[in-house]
Amino acid sequence: MKQVNLRICQTILTLMLGLFLSVGAYAQNITVKGHVKDALGGVIGASIVEKGNATNGTITDFDGNFSLNVPKGATLVISFIGYKTQEVAAAPSIIVTLVEDSEMLDEVVVVGYGRTKKDDLTGSVTAIKPDELSKGITNNAQDMLVGKVAGVDVITSGGTPGSGAQIRVRGGSSLNASNDPLIVIDGLTIDNNTATGMSNVLAMVNPSDIETFTVLKDASATAIYGSRASNGVIIITTKKGKSGSAPKVSYNGDMTISMIQKKYDVLDGDEFRALVNGMWGENAGTVGLGDANTDWQDQIFRTAISHNHNVSISGGLKNMPYRLSVGYNSSDGIVETSWMRRANVGLNLSPSFFDNHLNLKVNAKYMYEKDRYADAGGAIGAALSMDPTQPVYFAADNPRSPFFGGYFQYSQTPQNFNSEWLYTNNPNAPQNPLALLKMKDTEAAANDFTGNIEADYKIHGFEDLHLHASYGGQYTESKQDDIISKYSYSNNYYGWNGVTQYYKYSITANAYAQYMKEIGAHNFDVMVGAEESHYHRNGYNYGQGTDPYTGEAYNPSSRKEQEWATHYSLVSYFGRLNYTLLNRYMLTATFRADGSSRFHEDNRWGYFPSVAFAWKINEEAFMKDLTWWNEFKLRLGWGMTGQQDIGTDFGYVTHYTVSDSYAQYPFGDIYYGTMRPSAYNPDLKWETTTTYNAGIDLGFLNNRITANVDGYYRETKDLLNTVTIPVGMQFGSVLTKNIGSLKNYGLEFSINAKPIVTKDFTWDLSYNIAWNHNEITDLVGGDDNFYQIVQSTNISRGNSTRIQANKVGEPVNSFFVYQQVYDENGKPIEGMYVDRDGNGRIDDGDRYFYKKPSADVIMGLTTKFLYKNWDLSMSFRASLGNYVYYDFLSNRAVVSQSGLYTNSTLHNTTPEAVALGFTGVGAGNDNYLSDYFVRNASFLKCSNITLGYSFPALFKVGGHETCSGRAFVTAQNPFIISKYKGIDPEVSNGIDSNPYPRPFSIQIGLNLNF
Secondary structure, rough: OOOOOHHHHHHHHHHHOOOOOOOOOOOOOOEEEEEEEEOOOEEOOEEEOOEEEEEEEEEEEOOEEEEEEOOOEEEEEEEEOOOEEEEEEOEEEEEEEEOHHHHHOEEEEEEEEEEEEHHOOOOOEEEOOOOOOOOOOOOOOHHHHHOOOOOOOEEEEOOOOOEEOOOOOOOOOOOOOOOOOOEEEEOEOOOOOOOOOOOOOOOOOOOHHHHEEEEOHHHHHHHHHHHHHOOEEEEEEEOOOOOOOOOOEEEEEEEEEEEOOOOOOOOOOHHHHHHHHHHHHHHHHOOOOOOOOOHHHHHEOEEEEEEEEEEEEEEEOOOOOEEEEEEEEEEOOOOOOOOOEEEEEEEEOEEEEEOOOOEEEEEEEEEEEEEEEEHHHHHHHHHHOOOOOOEEOOOOOOOOOOHHHOOOEOOOOOOEEOOOOEOOOOOOOOOOHHHHHHHHHEEEEEEEEEEEEEEEEEOOOOOEEEEEEEEEEEEEEEEEEEOOOOOOEEEEOEEEEEEEEEEEEEEEEEEEEEEEEOOOOEEEEEEEEEEEEEEEEEEEEEEEEEEOOOEEEEEEEEEEHEEEEEEEEEEEEEEEEEEHHHHHEEEEEEEEEEEEOOOOOOEEEEEEEEEEEEEEEHHHHHOOOOOOOEEEEEEEEEEEEEOOOOOOOOOOOOOEEEHHHHHHEEEOEEEEEEEEEEEOOOOOOOOEEEEEEEEEEEEEOOOOOEEOOOEEEEEEOOOEEEOOOOOOOOOEEEEEEEEOOOEEEEEEEEEEEEEEEHHHHHHHEEOOOOOOOEEEEEEEOOOOOOOEEOOOOOOOOEEEEEEEEEEEOOOOEEEEEEEEEOOOOOOEEEEEEEOOOOOOOOOOOHHHHEEEOOEEEEEEEEEEEEOOEEEEEEEEEEEOOOOEOHHHHHHOOOOOOHHHHHEEOHHHHHHHHHHHHOOHOOOOHHHHHHHHEEEOEEEEEEEEEEEEEEEEOOEEEEEEEOOOEEEEEEEEEEEEEEEOOOOOOOOOOOEEEOOOOOOEEEEEEEEEEO
16 A cells, blocks of 8 residues: 655655665666556655665655666565565666565464454454564563563563463452463463472473464453453464475574672661660670671572573475474572473474365474472571571581581570480571571472364365364373471471472363355354363372481371362353454354353353454545555454352362371371361352453554554452351351452553664564553442451561451452551651541551552553664563552561560661661551551563674575574663662562562573574
8 A cells, every 4th residue: 555644754764764875886787777666656665675785775765766776687675564575687677566465464363263364353352473572581481471462461470480470461350269361372271270390380382482472352352262261361372384395493592691680678787786786785795696797688699590492493395384393491590599490392283185175283292390499488588587797607616506507597495305415496586598598409390291183174065164173181290399408497397308299181172163155245254163171180298307317207297198189170162253244344243151060050051142343444435545544443342251260179069178197086096087078159150250342453554553442341240259257167267159249441552663664774663551440349248348358468577467458449459557647757657547437546447448459550662673684672561550568678667676686586677667766665566557568669660671683694505595593682670660669569469578589681692593
């Protein structure tokens, strides 16, 4: 399509082109004068380059004309966005007519049980391809989604090597059921339960193998998946070979150096000595101050080196495209002792038979992973609390040294054990953080095999009808060993040997028929099918204490063993109708019926319909003259999806659990295990989410600028929630019920643009922003004042204190605190809060709901600059309106003798806490419930900055150029802009309590293609 409005841009681009190459320098050169046009006339800004000499080129002027000096016999390469690239022989005068790139116009997007043209989508669907130039450091599949899709919030699980992420699509739709999206890989739905010992549920997918992500966000797009699509669907498609292509070998490798971005600010040895001496005066010697100056954080954090290698071979025989890939990732964590080693193998085959009437797809993936997990939370907490005046190791002649492996530890009064004095650790005192890491060895190994085969048969003589069948599954086994040194104190024994074995497998089979027919102005696509899935998990735990001298099993009563098994199944029937009239009015209707074994037969089936309408306004006659406006589509959708992922497979019927060694009954000298019934609810039924969506898709200037706007409203009813049972009930303390409802509504906007495109320079820009409002609308079983403390993370102070709660009219997991009173200087007055209920005293009635962990607004921005063979890209993401409980400060806020000296040991603090001046006396003993510790954690992060250079073929083999590639350097997490004083404002659950820090990393890499 003619780019009329590019005339102004052409003036700017021509000025930026710079100095033209000299003409007529050699007698053997010729001057080519040419004209480039399309069906509507001259094309402005088309690129003309001499083949094999990227430095010799030009672009067309306002009328599509150009002039270029090239050697005789040269070939010219003519290209422009949205058109097929053409090669023509150089001649004194040439005319080139560009043809629209039909592959770009007919770009196919993977949707539930099939594919469709991107132009024909009626629902809110976003498809992205991993951008090799701006993807940053991607050790896991979900890393590629960070900040890339409007309405998709990805929070990585800290800096643990290979760790997963919390993914939320348009906010959470449940209170206690899963809020994770459904993951589909190459047509196979994946079990979201991460095996014990595996770092990441998506570890079986090598990021280098991923070709596309498709995110289904609204119910009209997700309802075809029914019961598991309440929180959106993420479809991952891996790379395939191409039929008839020659073998291609690719290598991607990199090395990464990682280090901590920011340390917590605690007192050093000299500052802590001064504080203690000033507080105890002449009695300071009684509290055990040392003379060292130890930075405990330096003892546990390190500079880590990692490397990653991937090799793939792809191509295609006459009727069988193939691709084989092998990858190896070795990652060390910035916390001492933590590491991950992972190997992946992937195979994709796509043979076709009977003149392409029968097409098969075979996908197989194998993953082996080995990890050593560090007790990072415990070690970091200990490093922040440990007295900095104490040494890391005992002196060699210290009598306690042999009992703690030489590490300094606080000990209890020595005991006589086997006629010898035995020193034991003081478990209530801060632990030596380095000893915590070195003396606990938690190693895990996991094997995972995922595979499926798909068959699509186009009926001979009736090619409009396709029969499709798929069968696949996943098998995972893992083993985790927990070995605690005999020099350490844990589980009331002097060491521990434990084993956790985990197995899971799933099988999914589906079949559907699809009929596609175009009759005049009408286009029909009808699909009906069925699916059955089975998910099984089982395992056992075993552990026993060890003798402090020999390390052998110690005391038979310390033995703990448990075996378990569970499973559930789904049976589904589904159908979809796509109808298009005049290539501009589109209707999509879907229906799915799911039967889940997690519910009683009276409530087993859930029914999930959806309908969507789209109107291609740009195809109307009144838009035809606006040739610069390529797409203008209106979308409207409604649908229902379900939820049955409640964490228990038999919640509707009671079952019995065998007791451990602490709940046995003696008959004589023999102890027998008892059976304990669980809570159950036969009335459990489906949690249902209804979504309304309206959207607009826009494209301008031959789609150099594309944009999407979406508005949505989601309401979830019959929330699957865990409630507390009155004390004394025989069936445990909690029960799952259908109670209440909540809603999410919001707006999303995304734009992709190429503001500048010249022969040598291109600027590519993408931006997305999403606003979401979350609110509980009903909690059945009480009035509007009813609330319940959620089963969230405990804060450090108090007795298993949880600081978040739910209430009608408030967002999920809001902070439930007292309103702090401040003095005239803005300093909080300890223990003084606002009497919100006006009863003349401060009690629980004065606590109120203040802020929430989830963000109001999330944003992502990626910008790329390409100059000749160089590329520079930067990716940013922002979160606004998210709040965090500042547990680091709260846990150290009491700076007094009683606050610093407990359990006969000193505890370090922070300069911020010293300035705060809380003493914990009287009313101040509940100061951790103050809203003062709930902090605005909005942030802007630079995810990565990458500089790369792409080089052409380095040599020829058999007359063909080969070994092209790219070298690059990436800085990951280079900076954060935030008012939050903690180590990192990005916290998934809202409680900032000793997380594994996300590192700052520098990566150098090389990609080669043979």
